[in-house]
Amino acid sequence: MSGRSADSITLDIERSIVAGELEEGRPLPAERALMEQYGASRTVIREAITALTAKGFLKSRPRYRPIVCRPDASSAMQAAGGVIKHLLDNSRGVHDLYQVRVLFERVLVRDAATGAGKDDLKRLKDALDDNQAAIGDSERFYATDVAFHRVLYTISGNPAYPAIHTGFVEWLAPQWSRMPRSEQRNHDNFLAHQAIYEAILMRDPDAAERALVDHLEASWEFVRSTFFAGENE
Amino acid sequence: MSGRSADSITLDIERSIVAGELEEGRPLPAERALMEQYGASRTVIREAITALTAKGFLKSRPRYRPIVCRPDASSAMQAAGGVIKHLLDNSRGVHDLYQVRVLFERVLVRDAATGAGKDDLKRLKDALDDNQAAIGDSERFYATDVAFHRVLYTISGNPAYPAIHTGFVEWLAPQWSRMPRSEQRNHDNFLAHQAIYEAILMRDPDAAERALVDHLEASWEFVRSTFFAGENE
DNA sequence: CCTCATTTATCGTCGTACCAAACTAATCGC
DNA sequence: GCGATTAGTTTGGTACGACGATAAATGAGG
Structure with missing residues (x-):
């Protein structure tokens, strides 16, 4: 060098x-x-x-x-983040990254549906309840939203997954955390989370994946129209 | 800072x-x-x-x-790589990373099975043929092996995916590229690739995913027993 | 016009120096 | 005796100047 x-x-x-x-x-x-x-x-x-x-x-x-600082998966994400944040100045970059997140979570919900243990399901349920309880408080709702998805990243036990989740959340925060929120929207999101949870509970990976994709794509569409309305897809 | x-x-x-x-x-x-x-x-x-x-x-x-150097997905991977390579000094770290790769490719083959276009299938077939043709030459076989998997990362058009693939290949190379190879093993791997391709061609995502997982888990088991036989799982 | 030697620009490294902030310890007041 | 204040020391942040080595630019010679 x-x-x-x-x-x-x-x-x-x-x-x-x-x-x-x-x-x-x-x-x-x-x-x-x-x-x-x-x-x-x-x-x-x-x-x-x-x-x-x-x-x-x-x-x-x-x-x-x-x-x-001893290196771990989290510092690896952080190192990548220094570069990644520059790729997120247009809808293309944000969408590319978001797609990676969607890809990731699709497997996570499938695996949750097929292999989640009792305690995993309980943690997921708890997160869902927190989410529901926070519908009236948009700021807290965002936190519980993130927490709900994070549970999915902790089921496998692979320490890289939560680190990756942290990366997604941080990198996508410029759009997602600044999103105009409303009780109505919070409620819709909660229902989406509930649908995912139900499908996992029913041990139906296809339904879980579909529910997740619907949820995330709706979320993306909302972000796109809010922040990138002017850009041509 | x-x-x-x-x-x-x-x-x-x-x-x-x-x-x-x-x-x-x-x-x-x-x-x-x-x-x-x-x-x-x-x-x-x-x-x-x-x-x-x-x-x-x-x-x-x-x-x-x-x-x-203008930053792109590839440089982001490279930045992460500086840290990641230190996490790969034991079977735990390697396996954690390998799991991420497996997770990623599981979705890629599913999507390939459901949405690959004619040209995608042709590129996959070409890569498969190259792979078969190289069975007798282990070094070339490894290259065509990587190339076959890489095609999966290029189908969506998301530029982040090939960059991620490059990362996986580089980080896992210390084990995979140094693997003792034989014509027999090459042939087994080719058959696994063929099974994946067939399942994609049949538009059967579940079969494709299963074939992929079988293939990658067998590969991991081979690496584990070769490089990490002494470590307790 | 091309090739080779010479000059120049630039990088890699070193040493010294100074300031300001943080740390340490001694001092002071209660 | 003990906490707060203060003076001295350590240490990081920055600057200037210098020297050797090498890449790039330049000019001499064929």
């Missing part, structure tokens, strides 16, 4: 982090200490720190020591 | 890139020119360049001017 010196140091610190030599959550050693440790100038050390920060291995606030 | 000065410059250059003021593929202005333009020291400029490089907006080789 850039400089050879800084690169090898970057790699070595990266290695130290994943190897656990640098404890997660602890601050990185001082720059002057690192320059002694690596026998390099501060320029190089700072360059390595900058790169590691951008890569997601460090979290640095303006005047504080960088905090060590 | 890190420094306030460098940060605003980073953001502004980023903006210039996505706005097209800095043409894609062209080299970035010289550091001295930028320090004059932004009224900052070289230290700051270089820090901004480092950050942008790590973020994927610049490609810089050791002694050359950084090349401007």
